[in-house]
Amino acid sequence: MNNWKIFSNGLFKENPVFVLLLGMCPTLGVTTSAINGLGMGLATTFVLLLSNVTISLVSNLIPDKIRIPGYIVIIATVVTILEICMAAYLPALHEALGIFIPLIVVNCIVLGRAEAFAAKNTPLSSLLDGLGMGLGFTLGLALLGSTREILGSGKLFNATLYDENYGILVFVLAPGAFIALGYLIAIINKIKKSL
Amino acid sequence: MEKRLESNFKNMVLVLCAITLFSSLSVASINALTAEKLNEVRLQNQLKAIRDVLPAFDNNPMEESDTLITPDGGTLVLFPASREGERVGTAVKSYSNNGYSGPIWLMIGFTPDGAVYNYTVLEHKETPGLGSKMSTWFARGNKGDITGQIPGSKGLRARKDGGEIDAITAATVSSRAFLDAVNRASGALSGNADAVSGATGLEASPGATPVEQPDATTGATPVEEPDASSGATRVDDPSRTDTSLPDTTHLSPARHE
Numbered sequence: 001m002n003n004w005k006i007f008s009n010g011l012f013k014e015n016p017v018f019v020l021l022l023g024m025c026p027t028l029g030v031t032t033s034a035i036n037g038l039g040m041g042l043a044t045t046f047v048l049l050l051s052n053v054t055i056s057l058v059s060n061l062i063p064d065k066i067r068i069p070g071y072i073v074i075i076a077t078v079v080t081i082l083e084i085c086m087a088a089y090l091p092a093l094h095e096a097l098g099i100f101i102p103l104i105v106v107n108c109i110v111l112g113r114a115e116a117f118a119a120k121n122t123p124l125s126s127l128l129d130g131l132g133m134g135l136g137f138t139l140g141l142a143l144l145g146s147t148r149e150i151l152g153s154g155k156l157f158n159a160t161l162y163d164e165n166y167g168i169l170v171f172v173l174a175p176g177a178f179i180a181l182g183y184l185i186a187i188i189n190k191i192k193k194s195l
Numbered sequence: 196m197e198k199r200l201e202s203n204f205k206n207m208v209l210v211l212c213a214i215t216l217f218s219s220l221s222v223a224s225i226n227a228l229t230a231e232k233l234n235e236v237r238l239q240n241q242l243k244a245i246r247d248v249l250p251a252f253d254n255n256p257m258e259e260s261d262t263l264i265t266p267d268g269g270t271l272v273l274f275p276a277s278r279e280g281e282r283v284g285t286a287v288k289s290y291s292n293n294g295y296s297g298p299i300w301l302m303i304g305f306t307p308d309g310a311v312y313n314y315t316v317l318e319h320k321e322t323p324g325l326g327s328k329m330s331t332w333f334a335r336g337n338k339g340d341i342t343g344q345i346p347g348s349k350g351l352r353a354r355k356d357g358g359e360i361d362a363i364t365a366a367t368v369s370s371r372a373f374l375d376a377v378n379r380a381s382g383a384l385s386g387n388a389d390a391v392s393g394a395t396g397l398e399a400s401p402g403a404t405p406v407e408q409p410d411a412t413t414g415a416t417p418v419e420e421p422d423a424s425s426g427a428t429r430v431d432d433p434s435r436t437d438t439s440l441p442d443t444t445h446l447s448p449a450r451h452e
Contacts, residue, residue, distance in 0.1 A: 032323045062210055063202040070214050077218035081225045088229040091236050153324060169365075172324035 006125050010132030017140025017181075018188050022109040027141060028177040030100045034157050037145025038138060039093045040100060043082060045134025047104050048113060050078045052130035056118040071114045076105045109137060147180045148172060240317075241302075245274050245286040248304030248313040252276035252283050263383055267292070271383045282307050288317070289380035293372040296320045299329075301373070303380045310345045311377065319369075326369030333373065339363065341374075346381035350374070 016022045026044070031037040054074050062070045083101045086094040094101065104110065113133055118126040149155055152171035154162040170176045200206050238257070245256050256274035263271045272288040284306045291299045297320035304312040316330040333339045339361045344351055351374045352358025355367060362370035 060199055062214075063200045063206045065202040066207045066211055069211065073211075073214050073218050077222055080222050084222075084225050084229050084233075088232040088236060091240065169324060173322065 003125070003128055007128045007132040010129065010134070010136040011139065012136070014133075015136040015140055016109045016133055017137060017144065018185050020109070020112075022112055023107040023137065026100050026103060026107060027144065028174065028181065030097060031141055031145040031148055031177060032152075032172055033149045033155075034142055034146040036096055037141035037143075039097055041134070041138025041141040043086070043097065043101060044104055044107060044110070044137050045131065046082055047075065047078050047107075048110055048130040048134040048137075049127060050130075051075045051110055052113055052118040052126040053123050054078070055114045056121055056123045056126035059119040067119065068111075068115075071111060071119075072105070075110050075114065079105045109133065144177070144181055144184060147184060148176055151180070152176060241288075244288075244302040244315050244317060245276065245304075247315045248286050248302050249276045249284045250278075250306070250312065252278050254278075256286060265379075271380065273383065284312055285384055287380035287384055289376045289383070291372040291376035291379065293368070293375050294319060294321060295326050295366070295368045295372070296322070299369075299372050299376055301376045301380070303377055305381065305384055308345065309347060309381065309385060310343055311341050311381075313342055314377070321366070321369045325366040326363065328363050328366065329369055329373045332363050332370075333360070339370070341377065346378050347385070350378035350381070 010016065014020055017027055023044070026040050030040045051071075051074055055071055058070075058074075059067070079102065082104075083094070086097075086101065113129060117129045121129070146156055148171045149157075150161060152167050152169060152173075154160060154164050154167045168176075171180060200210065242257065249256075254275075254277045256276045259275050261273040261275070263273070265271060269290055269292070270288075271290075274286040274288070276283050276286065284304050286302055286304045289301050289303055291301075293299075299319045299321070300317040301314055302317055303314040306312050313335070314333065319327065319329065321327050321329065331337055333341045335342045341351060341360060344360075351360050353360050353362040353367065353370050353374060355362060356371070358374075360370070360374060
């Protein structure tokens with residue numbers, strides 16, 4: 001596998017949101033607006049990058065039977081560091097994402113990539129894989145967030161597109177996340193087939 | 196790929212210990228590095244909130260702040276602000292536990308005559324798109340404008356509850372909780388000796404309880420009654436008669452937002 005393939009794999013072919021359907025909790029939870037989706041995506045990208053590289057560096061030192069707890073501790077450390085730094089330097093974003101930042105620890109895409117890719121590949125490939133998967137996740141979240149924000153509150157990145165009163169409220173609420181995600185996956189599959 | 200370390204007991208214990216030790220060390224050092232900055236952010240947020248809700252002032256309200264403990268264990272903080280020695284208002288950090296999902300924290304600014312000058316929502320967990328609108332809904336010039344209103348002894352109420360404030364569409368619970376927090380702040384301000392805390396409230400309480408409990412709650416909130424006997428926690432009775440809103444809000448907990 002060449003480097004570009006590893007990187008683009010996460011963006012399109014195995015996009016975590018639309019193809020792998022991993023990490024659904026933050027996907028459905030935070031995407032009430034485009035900016036939240038984007039912020040959450042970038043935070044996850046950061047975690048994926050660091051955890052993938054760290055795990056690929058130390059994977060040979062971790063005995064097989066305790067690899068999952070080992071990975072989880074490493075991931076949790078990265079997430080905690082991220083959370084502390086965000087609270088100190090990006091308080092506004094930290095407030096908007098709230099509980100979902102600590103929940104990156106249990107985002108299955110992070111552990112999934114550690115187990116399925118980083119543990120078996122070199123640090124460079126793992127870095128590219130983390131970046132690709134992270135950006136793919138960001139792309140998915142931003143797209144879903146934009147859709148919900150436009151349909152639900154008539155805005156995009158807080159810029160008003162039409163009167164909020166005509167927005168379809170359900171898209172801001174939890175059921176709207178499922179509906180919007182379902183239709184987005186359908187559209188993306190349709191586009192993929194016609195290519 | 197090269198061979199992994201063998202999964203025997205010694206290796207597993209050693210590796211897990213090493214990982215956790217390394218993790219805790221890195222988290223601890225990052226925490227120590229950012230502690231100062233975090234505290235700064237917290238103070239800045241607080242000061243910014245105070246600035247947002249009061250007319251211009253030139254003292255440091257945080258140095259003169261006054262903390263009151265409410266009977267249910269909450270804290271209200273008063274931040275008196277003055278300009279050239281003259282009181283221009285007081286910011287009150289207040290809360291309500293009646294939110295749709297979790298507590299609501301507000302910073303409310305009052306002018307010296309007890310009228311709401313402005314407010315800002317510090318923290319809430321209300322439904323996005325419904326209750327979360329409280330951060331703008333009650334602001335100056337908007338539908339539920341509460342600025343300039345004097346909560347006074349009656350307290351502000353939603354139109355649905357016989358008051359004059361328009362509640363947020365489809366978020367009555369959140370609106371009531373919001374007004375509850377405003378009224379609590381106002382109560383703390385008007386009589387902060389007897390209404391919320393302080394040793395004086397302790398002696399005043401026993402007489403006040405039996406009179407207002409039956410009509411205010413009609414048994415809907417029996418959990419609150421036992422407090423009366425204990426005495427120590429009933430310091431808030433005068434404020435309860437003042438702002439009866441808190442009682443009406445938890446009459447029907449299962450209400451739609």
